[in-house]
Amino acid sequence: MSTVNLVYFSWVRERIGKGEETLDLPAGVVTIADLLRHLKTLGEEYEAALEHENVIRAAINQEHVDHKEPIAGAREIALFPPMTGG
Amino acid sequence: MSTVNLVYFSWVRERIGKGEETLDLPAGVVTIADLLRHLKTLGEEYEAALEHENVIRAAINQEHVDHKEPIAGAREIALFPPMTGG
């Protein structure tokens, strides 16, 4: 069991209904992909936010990572849709 | 015999020793190339200024032209080196 700080932005944040939370993760959650699958078991708001996994972007400790990235040691994991700044 | 206003810039002006002049041209001067050959008969300052004809640029009535351009009807003919603005 490990503890991680999660932050959400844009419509991921709106659909989950919060901007951040701290969660305890079961031992089988090793990568971002595992994290997404785990979150979707937590309720329909997570299912709605993360339904299309392929468009969800992730950052660990404020750097972009892909879904295969291990999350061990992460202080902060962010989940958000494709960016539209500029 | 036709009369034309000539203007010179940069080192063409410096070598000829004046920025503008009005000249009467003999009948055989039809194009810019003819004009350059004619000017070179007018003294060594013109010879020095126009020695390398291929680098001399010309404009008729403030528009770039090449050396084959006829000068009939020109109000103002300019001769100058390649431009170095910007």
Next chain:
Amino acid sequence: MNAPVTVRVQRDDFDLNSEVAKLSAGRADIGAVVTFSGLCRDEAGTLAALELEHYPGMAEAEIERICREAIERFSLEAATAIHRYGKIMPGENIVLVVTASRHRQAAFDGANFIMDFLKTSAPFWKKEHLGDGTTGGWVSAKDADDTARDRWTTK
């Protein structure tokens, strides 16, 4: 690699003159300064404002990474990038990029490169607020922006 980089994420508008002056004042080795200003458009006349959300900390860090890559790639003398957040009305500025270099093409390419990567990698999201009081929803990412970014790696 000592070329100065300035990155700011701020609510307030920026001032072109002062950002360019900060970059180039007192230097005789800069021959070219390019600025890019991105503005909030509303051709249809239906938009009240864009609301810009960002990821504080990562937004600054990611833009700085992009600027440093541009400096190295194009041998820039300096780069500045400022991105606004919060509500931005049609006609107002959203983003500023300034690049300085010895010769002109590097400054053009550097600013162009920074914008392409900023669009696709900097953690900002735009939500539309419409003139009739409703929300037009979140702006979708454009394939054209990915294509613009990818041309820098397919050369």
Next chain:
Amino acid sequence: MNAPVTVRVQRDDFDLNSEVAKLSAGRADIGAVVTFSGLCRDEAGTLAALELEHYPGMAEAEIERICREAIERFSLEAATAIHRYGKIMPGENIVLVVTASRHRQAAFDGANFIMDFLKTSAPFWKKEHLGDGTTGGWVSAKDADDTARDRWTTK
């Protein structure tokens, strides 16, 4: 083809803020504004000033032709070009180009195009004045500038 073009040849310096404001104020159809400032460089520390000579009348006419071609080619919303003449010290501005467009690449390409043609076609000539009181002579045209211009016709 009604996009406004502003061309000036002047001794005085220009002001970036006011030129950009004139171009974009009150318009919600402009998404991108690019400015290019060309400055007098002196990396060797030997230059006192550049003296810019121009062909009055033709200088303005030629720059306007270039701006109008850029507007047509890149569908720009507006373009401004200001070129200074007289003595210009190291670190000072020589030339300003501003382009405005709906999307960013057009503004970048438009300003780049205008600079490439301005360099090779606008009737200006630079003479160097050195710090020791002598003249360094007239600056030679660069083949690289012709090459930069020609890339717009070989595409």
